[in-house]
Amino acid sequence: MSRPGRDDAPDRLYTLTQGRSRSGPDNPFDLVTLVVAECDPVPGMQSEHAAILRLTGRPAAVVEIAAELELPVSITRILLSDLLAAGRVSARHPRKAAVPDPDILEQVLVGLRNL
Amino acid sequence: MDSATSEPRTTSAPRTTSETRTPLDASADNGLKIVIVGGFGAGKTTMVRSVSEIRPLNTEETMTRAGEAVDDVSGVRGKTATTVAFDFGRITLDSHNVLYLFGAPGQERFWFLWDRLFSGTLGAVVLVDTRRIDDSWYAIDRLEKHGTPFIVACNDFGGPAFTPEQIREALDLDPHVPLVTCDARSRESSKLVLITLVEHIRALYADLSRAPRQELV
Ligand SMILES: Nc1nc2c(ncn2[C@@H]2O[C@H](COP(=O)(O)OP(=O)(O)O)[C@@H](O)[C@H]2O)c(=O)[nH]1
Numbered sequence: 001m002s003r004p005g006r007d008d009a010p011d012r013l014y015t016l017t018q019g020r021s022r023s024g025p026d027n028p029f030d031l032v033t034l035v036v037a038e039c040d041p042v043p044g045m046q047s048e049h050a051a052i053l054r055l056t057g058r059p060a061a062v063v064e065i066a067a068e069l070e071l072p073v074s075i076t077r078i079l080l081s082d083l084l085a086a087g088r089v090s091a092r093h094p095r096k097a098a099v100p101d102p103d104i105l106e107q108v109l110v111g112l113r114n115l
Numbered sequence: 116m117d118s119a120t121s122e123p124r125t126t127s128a129p130r131t132t133s134e135t136r137t138p139l140d141a142s143a144d145n146g147l148k149i150v151i152v153g154g155f156g157a158g159k160t161t162m163v164r165s166v167s168e169i170r171p172l173n174t175e176e177t178m179t180r181a182g183e184a185v186d187d188v189s190g191v192r193g194k195t196a197t198t199v200a201f202d203f204g205r206i207t208l209d210s211h212n213v214l215y216l217f218g219a220p221g222q223e224r225f226w227f228l229w230d231r232l233f234s235g236t237l238g239a240v241v242l243v244d245t246r247r248i249d250d251s252w253y254a255i256d257r258l259e260k261h262g263t264p265f266i267v268a269c270n271d272f273g274g275p276a277f278t279p280e281q282i283r284e285a286l287d288l289d290p291h292v293p294l295v296t297c298d299a300r301s302r303e304s305s306k307l308v309l310i311t312l313v314e315h316i317r318a319l320y321a322d323l324s325r326a327p328r329q330e331l332v
Pocket residue numbers: 153154155156157158159160161162218270271272273297298299300
């Protein structure tokens with residue numbers, strides 16, 4: 001069996017998410033939402049869910065999780081909403097605003113200059 | 116630097132996957148995005164690698180031909196789904212802020228996914244290979260229409276040298292958009308590109324708050 005990912009048969013992706021559809025506009029996970037595990041994997045857990053919990057012992061962005069799992073971002077977001085709904089992960093969403101916070105921009109500049 | 120003990124989860128978390136993964140500080144709580152757009156071979160991955168603290172990773176998003184990201188998973192079963200790939204790297208700015216850099220191809224089909232993937236992005240770097248300037252037209256057009264702040268960085272491949280005026284002219288670039296040259300292989304040079312972008316963003320928004328009626332188009 002191949003790893004889940006780019007050459008996957010669509011049916012495999014369908015199975016992963018149990019055919020559930022909406023990761024929708026109301027799915028709160030941004031590409032850079034930082035996800036943190038709130039529990040350890042338990043036996044019998046869906047293997048992708050267990051893999052996510054192992055990856056998020058420290059914060060990891062949605063996009064990092066997708067890359068590690070070799071799954072499309074949209075599928076990863078569905079898996080994450082399941083875990084969030086079950087209280088197994090928490091999510092630190094980016095502070096979004098119509099206009100970026102000047103303090104944050106300053107922090108970005110300081111961080112970049114210190115690189 | 117936060118010690119690992121400041122976060123109880125860290126010690127109890129199962130440590131399975133590659134220790135080559137550099138974990139974030141437990142206190143990291145604000146992800147930020149900057150997108151590097153450019154044609155094939157313009158040096159996007161090289162630039163991400165130059166400044167990233169992790170080896171650039173690759174991922175993808177699936178979309179239908181209608182341009183909808185596949186969140187109705189059954190849509191993947193039809194024949195209409197295609198995927199776009201992009202790579203990314205990461206820079207830890209401080210104990211809270213983490214900057215993710217995305218390398219995105221400027222081609223047309225990618226833009227269907229722009230909102231989906233890059234909404235809330237701070238801004239973009241259009242990376243130009245001056246031997247193929249017209250590769251960038253489409254990206255610049257879309258960023259302007261979208262109101263995403265951007266700068267243009269010409270990656271020096273040692274081709275014939277153009278003056279900044281020639282490049283601005285060829286790109287039909289708005290005079291207020293910064294234009295810099297860079298070597299994407301150099302960390303220092305790539306870092307300067309990012310600093311130029313963020314300074315530009317800061318100036319733009321400072322202007323906006325001084326003149327609230329001015330529209331950012
Ligand atoms: N001479 C020169 N070569 C570069 C520079 N940046 C990238 N390259 C090379 O150009 C090729 C394409 O770069 P890559 O980053 O893969 O382009 P991408 O398709 O935009 O991701 C690679 O072989 C790089 O080593 C540069 O600033 N100068």
